[in-house]
Amino acid sequence: MNEQSGRTEISSLGEFKLIDLLTQNTEIKHAATLKGIGDDAAVVDHSHLVSVISTDMLVEGVHFDMMYTPLQHLGFKAIAVNVSDICAMNATATQVLVSIAISNRFSVEALEALYEGIHHACQYFDVDLIGGDTTTSLKGLVISVTVIGEANESDIAYRNGAKPGDLICVTGDLGAAYCGLQLLEREKQIYLENPEIQPDLENKKHIVGRFLRPEARKDIITYFKEHGIKPTSMIDISDGLSSEILHICKQSACGAIIYEDAIPIHEETYQQATKFNIDPLVCALNGGEDYELLFTVDESMGEKIAQHAGISVIGKITDKASGTFLKTRNENLFKIEAQGWNSFPDQQ
Amino acid sequence: MNEQSGRTEISSLGEFKLIDLLTQNTEIKHAATLKGIGDDAAVVDHSHLVSVISTDMLVEGVHFDMMYTPLQHLGFKAIAVNVSDICAMNATATQVLVSIAISNRFSVEALEALYEGIHHACQYFDVDLIGGDTTTSLKGLVISVTVIGEANESDIAYRNGAKPGDLICVTGDLGAAYCGLQLLEREKQIYLENPEIQPDLENKKHIVGRFLRPEARKDIITYFKEHGIKPTSMIDISDGLSSEILHICKQSACGAIIYEDAIPIHEETYQQATKFNIDPLVCALNGGEDYELLFTVDESMGEKIAQHAGISVIGKITDKASGTFLKTRNENLFKIEAQGWNSFPDQQ
Numbered sequence: 001m002n003e004q005s006g007r008t009e010i011s012s013l014g015e016f017k018l019i020d021l022l023t024q025n026t027e028i029k030h031a032a033t034l035k036g037i038g039d040d041a042a043v044v045d046h047s048h049l050v051s052v053i054s055t056d057m058l059v060e061g062v063h064f065d066m067m068y069t070p071l072q073h074l075g076f077k078a079i080a081v082n083v084s085d086i087c088a089m090n091a092t093a094t095q096v097l098v099s100i101a102i103s104n105r106f107s108v109e110a111l112e113a114l115y116e117g118i119h120h121a122c123q124y125f126d127v128d129l130i131g132g133d134t135t136t137s138l139k140g141l142v143i144s145v146t147v148i149g150e151a152n153e154s155d156i157a158y159r160n161g162a163k164p165g166d167l168i169c170v171t172g173d174l175g176a177a178y179c180g181l182q183l184l185e186r187e188k189q190i191y192l193e194n195p196e197i198q199p200d201l202e203n204k205k206h207i208v209g210r211f212l213r214p215e216a217r218k219d220i221i222t223y224f225k226e227h228g229i230k231p232t233s234m235i236d237i238s239d240g241l242s243s244e245i246l247h248i249c250k251q252s253a254c255g256a257i258i259y260e261d262a263i264p265i266h267e268e269t270y271q272q273a274t275k276f277n278i279d280p281l282v283c284a285l286n287g288g289e290d291y292e293l294l295f296t297v298d299e300s301m302g303e304k305i306a307q308h309a310g311i312s313v314i315g316k317i318t319d320k321a322s323g324t325f326l327k328t329r330n331e332n333l334f335k336i337e338a339q340g341w342n343s344f345p346d347q348q
Numbered sequence: 349m350n351e352q353s354g355r356t357e358i359s360s361l362g363e364f365k366l367i368d369l370l371t372q373n374t375e376i377k378h379a380a381t382l383k384g385i386g387d388d389a390a391v392v393d394h395s396h397l398v399s400v401i402s403t404d405m406l407v408e409g410v411h412f413d414m415m416y417t418p419l420q421h422l423g424f425k426a427i428a429v430n431v432s433d434i435c436a437m438n439a440t441a442t443q444v445l446v447s448i449a450i451s452n453r454f455s456v457e458a459l460e461a462l463y464e465g466i467h468h469a470c471q472y473f474d475v476d477l478i479g480g481d482t483t484t485s486l487k488g489l490v491i492s493v494t495v496i497g498e499a500n501e502s503d504i505a506y507r508n509g510a511k512p513g514d515l516i517c518v519t520g521d522l523g524a525a526y527c528g529l530q531l532l533e534r535e536k537q538i539y540l541e542n543p544e545i546q547p548d549l550e551n552k553k554h555i556v557g558r559f560l561r562p563e564a565r566k567d568i569i570t571y572f573k574e575h576g577i578k579p580t581s582m583i584d585i586s587d588g589l590s591s592e593i594l595h596i597c598k599q600s601a602c603g604a605i606i607y608e609d610a611i612p613i614h615e616e617t618y619q620q621a622t623k624f625n626i627d628p629l630v631c632a633l634n635g636g637e638d639y640e641l642l643f644t645v646d647e648s649m650g651e652k653i654a655q656h657a658g659i660s661v662i663g664k665i666t667d668k669a670s671g672t673f674l675k676t677r678n679e680n681l682f683k684i685e686a687q688g689w690n691s692f693p694d695q696q
Contacts, residue, residue: 040436041402054389088388099405144492
């Protein structure tokens with residue numbers, strides 16, 4: 001380590017020592033993890049359960065901005081968004097593999113902070129870190145996470161099982177992460193123009209937290225299990241409610257009606273959106289990155305769903321010919337169109 | 349598509365259409381793949397077998413140079429190097445997930461070429477493409493592949509089971525990929541200095557092919573099964589023989605002696621190394637990227653191993669106190685030290 005700067009160059013360690021350093025605190029908790037880090041591959045025994053697998057890639061400058069993203073939070077988020085995909089299958093996440101590509105702009109200390117967040121998330125979501133890859137990049141940081149989960153095959157909720165009459169439900173509240181991102185972007189601009197001004201994030205804990213350190217709704221999957229609820233379809237909200245309900249309608253070959261006044265929006269989201277002259281409803285519909293669950297259940301489940309204060313019934317599945325609409329407070333109908341987040345903007 | 353250039357911008361398609369285009373030819377062949385691409389996660393049922401999982405990240409400018417890497421070959425190689433890790437566990441690869449991050453320098457046609465190689469490799473190695481992620485990068489191409497395999501738990505070969513007296517074996521020949529890389533690098537320099545000169549790759553098919561389109565030795569795993577051979581330890585040679593034998597010795601708590609004259613080196617490798625004034629032995633020991641298998645077996649397996657023309661017995665496992673040595677043709681002993689490929693060079 002360079003004593004003066006507190007910065008250790010990655011090149012001073014080499015690949016194997018770096019991996020040792022970053023993974024030395026790795027605990028294996030699941031009996032199903034027969035072999036974790038340290039061989040050509042990890043070995044997992046899900047026994048009579050099926051394996052559920054998903055992968056996500058986070059790229060600096062595309063998915064996160066290092067100016068306002070603490071590395072611990074980034075590590076946590078990289079795990080959380082993957083665990084969220086497993087929740088969306090009504091399955092339990094059990095293992096993760098984490099690959100990173102890093103430029104020499106990052107110090108060993110920066111990577112330790114990133115892995116602090118990763119280890120914390122593994123503990124929080126009860127998943128074992130069982131492998132990965134560590135390499136250089138020519139520019140910036142790339143994090144690729146693969147998550148493995150397990151479930152009884154009959155419990156799995158796909159996107160294609162919704163049927164007319166089913167209740168459409170969401171967990172938590174929507175649009176918060178988008179407002180958090182807008183706020184962080186504004187504070188970044190102010191800072192760039194005048195580095196003397198401190199960011200004003202008072203009373204914005206909910207929206208900023210939702211963007212920087214999202215939850216994966218593992219608790220909801222537990223609630224389903226405990227109450228004998230099986231969603232007929234489910235998806236996690238990464239691209240926005242509009243985009244996700246259309247996925248369910250397309251794959252289930254059905255239509256839907258969503259009631260504007262039933263969409264849960266947090267007070268902070270409402271205030272911040274209004275301050276930015278954005279319709280809070282638009283944040284909820286198109287904002288994305290909320291990582292709440294959107295699911296459908298048979299009407300008969302209505303009472304059990306109502307018992308959970310954190311789940312809102314926001315609409316009903318209709319037949320395919322009826323299309324997919326939003327019914328506003330004043331009874332107008334608007335066709336729902338996908339306006340989710342697009343990671344391929346024109347970069348000309 | 350821009351008719352004049354034959355180039356379609358990725359931004360003209362958007363994420364979902366791009367994914368559809370790249371994955372439309374995806375075939376699911378394994379009964380164990382219950383759900384592939386198209387939901388929040390894939391679902392796999394390995395039934396009474398255990399799952400074996402590995403992941404690798406390839407970064408442009410670090411692991412490959414677009415100047416001499418055809419995209420079809422790159423797609424193939426990204427799958428092959430992952431399948432190789434599953435082979436090194438004495439397991440059978442069954443599924444892959446492929447994530448890519450791409451800058452707008454790449455056209456849709458370029459990505460189609462990449463996926464042509466990926467699909468070809470999936471067919472060749474009999475693995476199902478079951479998921480992934482597609483996103484933008486600020487610079488260059490990043491490919492992250494996760495591979496899943498299956499095995500009877502009792503068949504798995506870890507790195508830690510070698511014991512004194514075991515035979516040390518390698519498949520195929522070593523050092524070829526390194527010589528191929530050196531040759532391609534030289535041709536690139538010549539081309540950069542004078543673009544009129546055509547690359548001279550006559551009679552270099554073996555070494556160039558080994559670097560650009562490596563094999564994963566699935567055939568060897570089949571041979572083991574058919575002949576009742578279970579390696580006591582196994583690893584694939586990605587960083588060079590020296591580095592890999594040290595991994596086995598460290599994890600198995602043993603020593604080893606390797607005989608120089610038993611190390612298999614291809615005629616082309618020998619010639620090219622000599623032409624470059626590099627000792628062919630150094631290529632074999634430290635070259636890396638050969639993706640052959642290094643394994644140990646009980647002495648009693650000697651005859652069965654000898655029946656396979658593509659496997660060489662190159663040494664013997666000794667006790668830990670004896671250390672790890674190379675015995676040269678003239679009976680000198682050299683301590684083996686790790687000099688494998690380091691992806692974290694000092695980038696100052």
